[in-house]
Amino acid sequence: MDITASKASPSMPWELPAPPFRNKDDDPLAAGFEEALRVSREIDEQLLEAKKAMDKKKKCVQILLLGQAESGKSSVLKNFQLAFAPKQFGADRLAWKTIIQLNVIGSIKLILEVLQREWEATDLQGKSEPNRDLRRIQLGLSPLLSMEQSITQLISPGTHNYRGVCVRPGSNWKSLLKARAEKPPHDGSDPRKKRRSQNPLTKELDPSSVLVASKEDILILWNDPNVRATLKRQGLTLEETPGFFLNDIARIADVNYQPTDSDIMRARLRTLGVEEHHFVIEKGLDVGSEVYITDVGGSRSQRPKWIPYFEDVQTILFLAPLAFNQALEEDPDINRLEDSLMLWREICRSKILANATLILFFNKKDVLQSTLAAGVKVKKYVPSYGDQPNEMAPQRKLSPLPRPFMFHETSAVVSTKSNVCADQKLTK
Numbered sequence: 001m002d003i004t005a006s007k008a009s010p011s012m013p014w015e016l017p018a019p020p021f022r023n024k025d026d027d028p029l030a031a032g033f034e035e036a037l038r039v040s041r042e043i044d045e046q047l048l049e050a051k052k053a054m055d056k057k058k059k060c061v062q063i064l065l066l067g068q069a070e071s072g073k074s075s076v077l078k079n080f081q082l083a084f085a086p087k088q089f090g091a092d093r094l095a096w097k098t099i100i101q102l103n104v105i106g107s108i109k110l111i112l113e114v115l116q117r118e119w120e121a122t123d124l125q126g127k128s129e130p131n132r133d134l135r136r137i138q139l140g141l142s143p144l145l146s147m148e149q150s151i152t153q154l155i156s157p158g159t160h161n162y163r164g165v166c167v168r169p170g171s172n173w174k175s176l177l178k179a180r181a182e183k184p185p186h187d188g189s190d191p192r193k194k195r196r197s198q199n200p201l202t203k204e205l206d207p208s209s210v211l212v213a214s215k216e217d218i219l220i221l222w223n224d225p226n227v228r229a230t231l232k233r234q235g236l237t238l239e240e241t242p243g244f245f246l247n248d249i250a251r252i253a254d255v256n257y258q259p260t261d262s263d264i265m266r267a268r269l270r271t272l273g274v275e276e277h278h279f280v281i282e283k284g285l286d287v288g289s290e291v292y293i294t295d296v297g298g299s300r301s302q303r304p305k306w307i308p309y310f311e312d313v314q315t316i317l318f319l320a321p322l323a324f325n326q327a328l329e330e331d332p333d334i335n336r337l338e339d340s341l342m343l344w345r346e347i348c349r350s351k352i353l354a355n356a357t358l359i360l361f362f363n364k365k366d367v368l369q370s371t372l373a374a375g376v377k378v379k380k381y382v383p384s385y386g387d388q389p390n391e392m393a394p395q396r397k398l399s400p401l402p403r404p405f406m407f408h409e410t411s412a413v414v415s416t417k418s419n420v421c422a423d424q425k426l427t428k
C-alpha cells in the first residue's frame with residue numbers, strides 16, 4: 001500500500017483547496033452560509049439588547065417579595081401599584097372585577113359542597129328531608145359553578161388541583177379578561193378587532209348577568225340560619241377565607257358594579273411560579289423611575305422555584321402574616337407563624353442572599369388585633385412561644401454579613417397610616 005501517495009492527495013474537506021467564489025443565487029451552499037451569518041448577527045444583537053436591559057435594570061430599584069402563601073405578597077404589589085402607578089392600577093380594574101366575581105362563586109361553591117356532604121350524611125342516616133328551598137337554590141346556582149370552571153380553565157389552564165383562582169407567570173390573564181369586555185367588530189375589516197373577537201373569553205363567559213339574576217338566591221343561601229349552623233358544625237369560618245365577599249353580595253351582584261380599590265386589595269388570586277412586574281412611577285418624588293418587583297408563589301411546593309431569582313437580588317421584602325392561630329393550607333399540621341419563622345431564618349442565613357437588604361413586614365396586623373381582641377392566646381397555638389423574650393433576632397444572629405434591616409407592621413388590605421406604601425422616597 002502506497003502511504004505517501006495517500007498522504008499527498010488530500011481527502012479531508014479542510015485539506016481541499018478553497019472553492020472558487022460562489023454566487024448565492026445559484027449555489028445553495030453560499031446561500032446557507034449567508035443565512036447562518038444573518039442568524040449569528042441577529043443572536044449577537046439580541047444578546048447585546050439583553051445585556052443593555054440587564055444593565056439598565058441593575059440601576060433600577062429591584063425588590064423580591066418572599067413569604068408563605070396568603071402572607072400578602074401580591075397584595076403588597078397591588079398596594080405599591082395603587083400608590084405609585086395609579087393609572088396602571090386603574091386600567092386593570094375590569095380584570096379584577098372578574099377575579100372578585102370568581103371569588104364570590106368560590107365561596108358559594110364551598111357552601112354548596114358543605115351542604116351536599118351534610119345532605120348525603122343525612123340521607124344515609126335516613127333522617128328528615130333536606131330543605132327543598134336550598135335544593136332549588138343549589139340547582140339554580142349550578143350555571144355559575146360551571147362558568148367559574150370554564151373561566152379558570154381559560155386564564156389558568158391545568159390548575160384544577162388548586163382551590164380558587166390561580167395565575168401562572170406569563171398567563172396574560174389581565175389582557176384576556178379585559179379584551180373580553182371590548183366590543184365585537186361591526187364589519188370584520190379591522191384585523192386587530194378580528195383578533196379580539198377570537199378571544200376565547202367571550203361575553204357568554206361573563207358571570208355579571210348570571211350573578212345579578214342569582215342575587216336573591218345567594219342572599220337567601222348566605223343568610224340562612226341552617227346554612228350558617230352547618231358551616232359552623234363543619235368548622236368552616238368562611239369570613240376568614242381569602243377572597244371572601246359574600247357580605248358585599250348586594251353591591252357586587254349589581255348591574256353597575258365597579259370594584260373599589262379596597263375590593264381589589266381583598267381579591268384573592270393565588271400566584272404560581274415567579275413573575276416579574278415592571279412599573280414606571282407616575283407620581284411623587286421618584287416620578288419616571290422604574291421599579292422591578294418579583295412576586296412568587298408562597299406555598300411549600302412553589303418555594304424551590306424561588307432559588308434562580310436569588311442571585312444579585314438587592315432587596316428582599318419578606319411578608320410574615322400575624323395569623324398565629326392558623327395552619328398552612330397545604331399542610332394543616334403546620335402553624336403559619338412557625339412556618340414563617342422557619343422560612344425567615346432560612347432567608348437570613350442564606351449565603352447567596354448575604355448582600356441583600358432585608359425588609360420584614362409583619363402583615364395582617366388587623367387580623368392579629370381582632371384575634372387578640374377575641375381572647376385567643378398565642379401560647380395555645382405556638383407552644384414554642386412559651387416564655388421566651390419577644391425579640392426579632394434571627395436576622396442579626398444568622399446573617400453571614402452585617403446588613404441593613406427594617407421592619408414594619410402592616411395591613412395590606414386596610415388603609416391606615418402604617419400601611420405598606422407610605423409615600424417615601426424609593427432609594428436604591
Ligand SMILES: Nc1nc2c(ncn2[C@@H]2O[C@H](COP(=O)(O)OP(=O)(O)OP(=O)(O)O)[C@@H](O)[C@H]2O)c(=O)[nH]1
Pocket residue numbers: 067068069070071072073074075076241242243244265266267268269270271272296297298299363364365366367410411412413414
Ligand atoms: N385581613 C387582611 N387580609 C389580607 C392582608 N394582606 C393580604 N390579605 C388577604 O389575604 C389573601 C392572600 O393575599 P395574597 O396577597 O394573595 O397572598 P400571597 O402571599 O400573594 O399568596 P400566594 O400567591 O399564594 O403566595 C388575599 O385575599 C388578601 O386580600 C392584611 O393585611 N389583612
Ligand SMILES: [Mg+2]
Pocket residue numbers: 073074075269270271295296297
Ligand atoms: Mg400571590
